[in-house]
Amino acid sequence: MATETIKPSVHLTNIDEVEKVMTTIDTDCDGFINLEEFAGFCKGNADEQDGGIKELEEAFQLYDLNKNGLISSTELHQILTRLGERCTVDDCVTMIKSVDSDGDGFVNFEEFKKMMSNNSSNGDAGP
Ligand SMILES: [Ca+2]
Ligand SMILES: [Ca+2]
Numbered sequence: 001m002a003t004e005t006i007k008p009s010v011h012l013t014n015i016d017e018v019e020k021v022m023t024t025i026d027t028d029c030d031g032f033i034n035l036e037e038f039a040g041f042c043k044g045n046a047d048e049q050d051g052g053i054k055e056l057e058e059a060f061q062l063y064d065l066n067k068n069g070l071i072s073s074t075e076l077h078q079i080l081t082r083l084g085e086r087c088t089v090d091d092c093v094t095m096i097k098s099v100d101s102d103g104d105g106f107v108n109f110e111e112f113k114k115m116m117s118n119n120s121s122n123g124d125a126g127p
Contacts (some may be wrong), residue, residue: 060112068104071096 073092
């Protein structure tokens, strides 16, 4: 699990990128994408992104200001302040503690996922 890195999101902004994706889909390299190849590509994609994981990754990167793969209480505080939330660094420390399963005082991506699911659905998670 520790070997899993956060991949940078792919932006198809130029033709090179599009060609790269084309090559990925075009498994028999005939320069055309047939239905079979396209279906394979879609299937591969569906396997990869389970329920908006990409969006979460992007959000995580937004919070992780120094890009060390961990969100510290100061980073969380800075972002929340920017978002207009009124909270102190202490509040952020408490927030991090509530999801910090490995107890290092930082939020890694796994813990971030937990934090986000806590926020979006109601906090009461049954017995
Ligand atoms: Ca960080
Ligand atoms: Ca942690």
